[in-house]
Amino acid sequence: MTAFDVVMQQIVNGLVLGSFYALVALGYTMIFGVIKLLNFAHGDLYMVGGFVGFLVLSAISGITGGGWTGVAISMFLSMIAVGCLGVVIERVAYHPMLRAPRLSILITALAVSLVLQNTVLSITHGQYTAFGADFGFGGVNLGNVFITYNQMILVGIAAFLMIGLEVFVSRTQYGRAMRAVAIDKDMCQLMGINVSGVIAVTFLIGSALAAAAGTLAGAYYGSVWYFMGFLIGLKAFTAAVIGGIGSIPGAMLGGLILGFLEAFGTQLPGIGSEWKDVFSFAVLILVLVFKPTGLLGKSEQERM
Amino acid sequence: MTSNSNGAVPTHGLGPFLQDARLRWVVAIAILAFLVVAPMIFGSYITVILTNALLYVVLCLGLNIVVGYAGLLDLGYAAFFAVGAYTIGVLTIQFGFNFWVAFPFAVLAAVLAGxxxxxxxxxxxxxxLAIVTLGFGEIVRFSARNLEITGRASGISGIQDPSLFGWQIRTQTDYYYVFVVLAIIAVIASFRLANSRLGRAWLYVRHDEDAAEAMGINRVQVKLAAYVIGAIFGAVGGAFFAANLGAISPESFSFEQSVLVLMAVILGGMGKIPGVILGAFIIILGPELLRDLGEFRLLVFAVGLLLIMLFRPSGIWPGRRGA
Known part of the structure; x- marks a missing residue:
């Protein structure tokens, strides 16, 4: 392979990886936007999404087969289920804490994350569960670079979801309300906006996007397990910070940048795949230290 | 005061029934006496568990300085524990240092890391900060797993037992007493810190950062002090942990370890020394009392943590209300 092929191959890899990161990062950034909470449980919603997708696919694969039709239906149902789970979590755990000190709500979010993780751990006994999607290995050759149809469909679905979100946020009534709540919650309340409703919708959408990513990742990588949300949760947060936390286009951009950084980072001498995760965290720390507002974020004076 | 629910003053952590100073001494001496005779009464199995609980007391008091006193959420505390343990492991095994020569380096390494x-x-x-510490914890663990000098995934084994003024620390009971002493030092240091000028600065910064800064407290410096002192507690615990087990591997320093220490601190009551000690014992003894829990162990603790945060954010120790 020539250097050009390596670059092309890593662009493809980065795009796939970046799609996952971006979908999860969107939820982080939206939830952060409306209630200024870093939802530690977000990565675990991705994980639960993967498991729900797996369950649905196992139930329907007799009829639809394990191909993309089945996966798309599983993804859709998983998005609904996990979206509702996200709303329940917000109502039960975060809503009573909104006026509490930040340390308390952060720990609550951590507790929710641990409850989700360990519930799945107890059910699955910590085993990897084979996903059972069956795609085949078709694809196209671009020079020496082979791109599978799966990769294209996956990136396509991710792009479709992100465009849908962008339209929702910029064109609809609820989207406008969401942007308003992100700016000034108390004023929105005074203007008659149903702030609790907007927060619920934000959790619904954010969690649903994480579930979509979880199902797609399960189908793409072939298995799901209880701890799969941990690393991607951290990395999606990194992506959200790179793009500027609170900014929706920022999350998409940050996801893609992190995907590319990681894909190309593994090619650098001395990094390789075993140092890949360390590399991502180092990027996170560097971004936080030197540009905490990210690329598209607004600078804000915030006290802890 | 603000509606800060975790704002109980650290120095007033003792329950209302322990307000009497004389009674407090009686209780302290009774606990001490129990700790001294415990290995003679119970078998070696319980001594091992108690040793572990005392190690947790040291770690939890260290994290308590960061989370309880200074109000900073640290999700990668196991990293400092790992730095202490690995510094001892690497220096004694790879470089042939004596434990006591390596020990200051372990503390120094933790300070540097902090x-x-x-x-x-x-x-x-x-x-x-919470997420950076989480990332840092993972970086340390990944590094330990990938580096040649730290023995990669299999870790370091064959760490020698140290001796102290001719006393060879060897048996499980010896280590138990070492950890009793460490825990007592940690308790005394925690009390002294809470009552110090620095302790009051932490309290101020935790309650109102801007006001503290306006009063001339250097916010970053004070937080850094908490962070570094917490790191030292962790490294000391880690150093003796390495000596006790004689073998360390990256999996001893996972995210789960950080979470367990944090849970102990919060369950017992952030910022309150007796509460934190109680939390450490609950986290270690709880699974022993409920052997059948198995995989449900962490789930039970996680649900407990959630309930505590929702219904009793200041922890289970009957601390003073208000403040």
């Missing part, structure tokens, strides 16, 4: 990671990030919002 400054390197805390220095630039303590200016950030507290939730950013």
């Amino acid at each position: 400054v390197i990671i805390g220095g630039p990030t303590l200016r950030l919002r507290s939730d950013y």
Whole structure:
């Protein structure tokens, strides 16, 4: 392979990886936007999404087969289920804490994350569960670079979801309300906006996007397990910070940048795949230290 | 005062029934007496568990300084524990140092790690700090797993037992007493710190950062002090942990370890020394009392943590209300 092929191959890899990161990062950034909470449980919603997708696919694969039709239906149902789970979590755990000190709500979010993780751990006994999607290995050759149809469909679905979100946020009534709540919650309340409703919708959408990513990742990588949300949760947060936390286009951009950084980072001498995760965290720390507002974020004076 | 629910003053952590100073001494001496005779009464199995619980007391009191006193959420505390343990492991095995020669380096390494990671990030919002510490914890563990010098995934084994003024620390009971002493030192240090000028500065910064800064407290410096002192507690615990087990591997320092220590601190009551000690014992003894829990162990603790945060955010120790 020539250097050009390596670059092309890593662009493809980065795009796939970046799609996952971006979908999860969107939820982080939206939830952060409306209630200024870093939802530690977000990565675990991705994980639960993967498991729900797996369950649905196992139930329907007799009829639809394990191909993309089945996966798309599983993804859709998983998005609904996990979206509702996200709303329940917000109502039960975060809503009573909104006026509490930040340390308390952060720990609550951590507790929710641990409850989700360990519930799945107890059910699955910590085993990897084979996903059972069956795609085949078709694809196209671009020079020496082979791109599978799966990769294209996956990136396509991710792009479709992100465009849908962008339209929702910029064109609809609820989207406008969401942007308003992100700016000034108390004023929105005074203007008659149903702030609790907007927060619920934000959790619904954010969690649903994480579930979509979880199902797609399960189908793409072939298995799901209880701890799969941990690393991607951290990395999606990194992506959200790179793009500027609170900014929706920022999350998409940050996801893609992190995907590319990681894909190309593994090619650098001395990094390789075993140092890949360390590399991502180092990027996170560097971004936080030197540009905490990210690329598209607004600078804000915030006290802890 | 603000509606800060975790704002009980650290120095007033003792329950209302322990307000009497004389009674407090009686209780302290009774606990001490129990700790001294415990290995003679119970078998070696329980001694091992108690040793572990005492190690947790040291770690939890260390994290308590960061989380309880200074109000910073640290999700990678196991990193400092790992730095202490691995410094001892690497220096004694790879470089042939004596344990006591290596020990100051373990503390120094933790201080350096604390400054390197805390220095630039303590200016950030507290939730950013939480995630940076989480990332740092993982970096340390990944590094231990990937580096040749730390023995990669299999870790380091054959760490020698140290001797102290001719006393060879060897048996499980010996280590038990070492950890009793460490725990007592940690308790005394925690009390002294809470009552110090620095302790009051932490309290102020935790309640109102801007006001504290306006009163001339250097916010970043004070937080960094908490972070570094917490790191030292962790490294000391880690150093003796390495000597006790004689073998360490990256999996001893996982995210789960950080979470367990944090849970103990919060369950017992952030910022309150007796509460934190109680939390450490609950986290270690709880699974022993409920052997059948198995995989449900962490789930039970996680649900407990959630319920505590929702219904009793100041922990289970009957601390003083208000403040």
